[in-house]
Amino acid sequence: MSNKLVIFTNGFIKNNPLLVLNIGLCSALGVTSSVFNGFGMGFSMMFVLLMSEIVISLFRKFIPSAVRLPIFIIIIAAFTTIVQLLLQAFLPSLFKALGVFLPLIVVNCIIMGRVESFASKNTVINSVLDALGMGLGYTIVLVLISLIREVLGGGTILSGTPFCLTLLPESYRIGLFNSAPGGFLVFGFLAAVVQNIKKEKDS
């Protein structure tokens, strides 16, 4: 596989940020009670990750190592706020739909993690591929977790959109999946599945 493809697919299974690297978990468990929320958070985070990796990769030769973490935080926080302001002004309906997820992106460990371990040491093009791969890996896991949690716990799918369908009658819903312990359970199960896939690939 070409180097570029390796970088891009790195974030899907081999080094999936949530299930393998185990970073960015807070957001994954907090916003996955519905599929729409999972999508929203996934794509907003991917956008900020992409912009942050691009900027930090561009400036990587001008960031002294001793103060690199504060500088990363400044850049990531500035981008998140810029995205917030731009959305609020030019795409207010999308801004309202994403709501509280936008400010939450700043504390998403995946962005800090990838910027520190990849973007600060690689070219801009490779950083773009890494950001897209990690962002997609993150979004896919988020949507999977929210699919299970929303259908089994809330009984609906795509609630929060005009396409909401109710799939399970109230007595068949398992309330556990709506709360944090349920989220952990689903997450643990998915992590085990991915570990199994990786073991079979390596053997």
Add this chain to the structure above:
Amino acid sequence: MNATSKNSFTPIIKLGITLALYAVAACAILAIVNYITLPIITANKKHDSDSAMKRIFNTATSFEEITDFDTDNNSINNLYLAKEDGKTIGAVVQVTGATYDKARIILGVSKDLTIKKMEFLELSDSPGFGLKASDSQYKGKNGKTFYDQFTSLPATSKLVIGQDIDAITGATITTQGVTALVKKGCALLTSILGSEN
């Protein structure tokens, strides 16, 4: 000349200046983006509250602003009388305050001192919990959305949670906070409408 102390300071100063430069650059860009977007965001907010006002009093032909009232530290604003052909049919006001995070609501009370409607302009509570209060897809025990529960209640009602208002499961603080905002708005609107004879 004390060469050692001079050498140990210079790198730190250089680092400090670099960090400061990044901070200044980020702030400058943020200031520019804010400067560009602020008028648009303010206009959007005004448009949202104007359309909410017209939704609440859809038969009103004009709205007259009242500025002479106690804004309670700027948490109550945009007080308007709704008039149909010159006659007052009700009043509408915005109340901002703490819920789990915070909320900005717009509340309309009719001339006969019943709540016409309440709508959320902003609510930043937790999705899946407090945010359900503004969710048009969330239906409580009585089949209504949370905010529609207030419609047609008397504006002088004590709005007791559990009696007049159904709380949202897992979002007690949000329920209490929003109800308190509605009560505050009702108190003001009742006194305004009472003296508007």
